[in-house]
Amino acid sequence: MSESSASTLALVESPVQLLNVLEWAHAEAAAQAEWPLLGAVPAQPTRGGRRVPPLQGLRIVVLPPVDPMSRGQLRRMAALARDEGHQVRWQEARGGRLAPFRAVGAMARQMRRADRIVVGDPFSRFVQLLLTLVRAPELVVVDDGTATMEFAGQIARGERLVRWHRVGAQGLPGKVKELAYAPVSSTARRRFTPARTGRRVEVFSSMPVTVPEGVELRVNEFAWTRSAFGPPRLTQGTDLVGTSLVETGVVEPERYLAAVRSLAAAYGATRYFAHRRESPEKLRTLSEATGLEIVRPDLPLELIARRGPIGRTIVSFPSTVVHTLPYALRGTGVTVAVCDVDPAWLTGGASPRARSFLAGVTDTARDVRRLAASAAS
Incomplete structure (x- = not known):
């Protein structure tokens, strides 16, 4: 070139x-x-x-x-x-x-x-x-x-x-x-x-x-994404967004599975959008334990959500998407909700910064609905 x-x-x-x-x-x-x-x-x-x-x-x-x-x-x-x-x-x-x-x-x-x-x-x-x-x-x-x-x-x-x-x-x-x-x-x-x-x-x-x-x-503000894709068709259900907190050694696998199971039951979720780093074994276990349809996106979730179809409510643990999706989905009527991570879910090897950092991700998110960790218990 x-x-x-x-x-x-x-x-x-x-x-x-x-x-x-x-x-x-x-x-x-x-x-x-x-x-x-x-x-x-x-x-x-x-x-x-x-x-x-x-x-x-x-x-x-x-x-x-x-x-x-x-x-x-x-x-x-x-x-x-x-x-x-x-x-x-x-x-x-x-x-x-x-x-x-x-x-x-x-x-x-x-x-x-x-x-x-x-x-x-x-x-x-x-x-x-x-x-x-x-x-x-x-x-x-x-x-x-x-x-x-x-x-x-x-x-x-x-x-x-x-x-x-x-x-x-x-x-x-x-x-x-x-x-x-x-x-x-x-x-x-x-x-x-x-x-x-x-x-x-x-x-x-x-x-x-x-x-x-x-x-x-x-x-x-994801102006390119909003100009190039959508607006999406909305489904009546709730979609869950996966994270790599288990893969990075921050959250215990059993705690994560229990939290996903509780959220799926509480909000009637039917689909789970996997993070690209989540292991096939973990996703297979999640599917068998929750009945959720596992979706492995071929593009970043901001583009997938903007193209649709996407649930009227999207629930995530503290992660990037609780900050980016409100921009990408502005004006579509989609509600983004974030569920806190209970400190009891953290592994013994999690870094000293993990607890305060995850809390900060949740506390600073704009235009989202906040769910207490008890919602996933």
């Missing part, structure tokens, strides 16, 4: 990240279209004294994970991105000890030449490694779910970039590995700190985040 035809490079590792890159591109194109009306020079629009890179030929590099569900959704999202006129490159960076090094070599020139980098997951170690090559004067972070809330807080406090559910390295080998990687992580954190680098940094998010001084915030 041409190095001169595109000056914005996006790095994504999940279907949701790719969806949010499309949302950001839609919002940025709309903003650039308005600038001539505000007196900006059309050929050389500027923001904060800098020339703004045009969006023509946006390049998106997909760094796929190994699990089949994520890869399948990413391929579908990549097709949608190409339909929107963006260039998409599939770059394997996992699946072997040499794969990351080959990927860095293949991408190094693009990383150095890009005028703007859009990042889907600032916690990704591979993305952090790529950021050491960045010379671009602009960095944009789009949502990777609720992790954006933690990212914004850690940048504001000057802390290490660590996922909220992650427990510290165990054993000597793990600690040595963490120590060796620390300079890369530290460099990545500095890249997101305008005061230290002079870069323009933007966070494009649907989450209730507070960004530090110098970082710009733009709200993702």
Whole structure:
């Protein structure tokens, strides 16, 4: 692909990240279209004294994970991105000890030449490694779910970039590995700190985040999704939304199963939209225990819900969708409800941040109905 035809490079590792890159591109194109009306020079629009890179030929590099569900959704999202006129490159960076090094070599020139980098997951170690090559004067972070809330807080406090559910390295080998990687992580954190680098940094998010001084915030209202899909046909029933809280070691499997069973019975739910990381064994157990129809979406739930059919009520545990679905389904009459996670459901190995983080996801959700954990008991 041409190095001169595109000056914005996006790095994504999940279907949701790719969806949010499309949302950001839609919002940025709309903003650039308005600038001539505000007196900006059309050929050389500027923001904060800098020339703004045009969006023509946006390049998106997909760094796929190994699990089949994520890869399948990413391929579908990549097709949608190409339909929107963006260039998409599939770059394997996992699946072997040499794969990351080959990927860095293949991408190094693009990383150095890009005028703007859009990042889907600032916690990704591979993305952090790529950021050491960045010379671009602009960095944009789009949502990777609720992790954006933690990212914004850690940048504001000057802390290490660590996922909220992650427990510290165990054993000597793990600690040595963490120590060796620390300079890369530290460099990545500095890249997101305008005061230290002079870069323009933007966070494009649907989450209730507070960004530090110098970082710009733009709200993702899912305008592209609403313009491209729907409105959906509504069913009379209730749909449940699954989470990967069991897979990430936060919630006990038996507690999760009991909570889903209780919610299905209390609200007459008939379908369960599985998270892409939920295991087949867990979903089979859920189906047998609850009678729910298990739906494995081939696209992010925001698009699935917008296309329909979808229940008039959607019930979820604390997760990204309690923040994104109210935007995506605005004006459709769908009610989104969130059920608290009882602290008794947490595993013994859950991180110290798990309880307060999950409570924060629920407490800050807008335009949703809140259900006490007792509703799932």
